[in-house]
Amino acid sequence: MKFSANLGFLWNDRPLPAAIKAAKEAGFDAVECHWPYAVPASETKAALDETGLKMLGLNTVRGNVTIGENGLSALPGREEEARAAIDQAIQYATEISAGAIHVMAGNSSGPRARKAFIENLVNACDNAGSDITILIEPLNHYNAPGYFLSTVEQAADIIREVAKPNLKLMFDFYHVQIMGGDVTRRFEAALPHIGHVQIASVPDRGSPDHGELDYSFTLRRVRELGWAQPIGAEYLPANGAVPDLAWLASFKD
Numbered sequence: 001m002k003f004s005a006n007l008g009f010l011w012n013d014r015p016l017p018a019a020i021k022a023a024k025e026a027g028f029d030a031v032e033c034h035w036p037y038a039v040p041a042s043e044t045k046a047a048l049d050e051t052g053l054k055m056l057g058l059n060t061v062r063g064n065v066t067i068g069e070n071g072l073s074a075l076p077g078r079e080e081e082a083r084a085a086i087d088q089a090i091q092y093a094t095e096i097s098a099g100a101i102h103v104m105a106g107n108s109s110g111p112r113a114r115k116a117f118i119e120n121l122v123n124a125c126d127n128a129g130s131d132i133t134i135l136i137e138p139l140n141h142y143n144a145p146g147y148f149l150s151t152v153e154q155a156a157d158i159i160r161e162v163a164k165p166n167l168k169l170m171f172d173f174y175h176v177q178i179m180g181g182d183v184t185r186r187f188e189a190a191l192p193h194i195g196h197v198q199i200a201s202v203p204d205r206g207s208p209d210h211g212e213l214d215y216s217f218t219l220r221r222v223r224e225l226g227w228a229q230p231i232g233a234e235y236l237p238a239n240g241a242v243p244d245l246a247w248l249a250s251f252k253d
């Protein structure tokens with residue numbers, strides 16, 4: 001299997017270009033991040049070019065994080081800000097040839113929120129073009145209480161309704177296990193919609209070699225089902241930002 005280092009959590013104690021180089025030295029096949037915007041895209045691109053790693057994805061900004069905002073795209077009345085966040089992400093992703101943008105929904109619920117989310121996703125898919133995948137990710141209700149999107153089934157409904165070929169599901173096993181479990185069957189059912197896969201141990205969101213999910217089984221099944229893209233290692237290192245990587249050698253090709 002191939003793995004992508006999620007630099008939102010791994011090596012997040014250093015500037016993004018240095019984190020990209022650390023991921024390369026550690027043997028990752030790709031990288032992904034959360035919010036790279038403080039670093040000029042030219043600097044991120046230079047590190048990607050130097051290491052030969054691809055940036056698989058980045059997120060749209062969350063809004064006012066000091067009051068707990070967690071995305072803008074499913075917030076009725078905030079359409080202008082949501083569009084600006086999507087435009088910003090598309091521009092950055094284009095400059096660094098990133099593969100995907102995770103459009104963050106935000107904390108909301110109900111039909112007006114759904115309508116706003118769908119309209120923003122249509123706009124994101126149309127403006128991103130065919131080289132950039134737009135991702136939506138269900139988040140669990142412990143880490144993201146009140147988040148608009150919490151299950152893969154809800155996300156699949158939205159993907160069907162938006163009906164754009166470049167809209168896909170971010171299937172994060174950590175969140176999916178917490179929100180109902182049965183992860184292997186649900187992965188298989190969602191497979192046609194999946195655009196990226198992420199992992200972490202449950203419930204502590206640590207390295208994927210412990211906890212209630214057995215990734216040596218789960219990832220074997222993921223591979224048997226034909227998934228060949230790098231899997232995002234999105235976990236919280238046990239001792240700060242430098243990750244424990246014993247798991248990587250045992251899971252990698």
Ligand SMILES: O=C(O)C(=O)[C@@H](O)CO
Nearest residue numbers: 034059102137139172234
């Ligand atoms: O929290 C996650 O899981 C993610 O993948 C992030 O991109 C959302 O902040």
Ligand SMILES: [Mg+2]
Nearest residue numbers: 137172198234
């Ligand atoms: Mg995730």
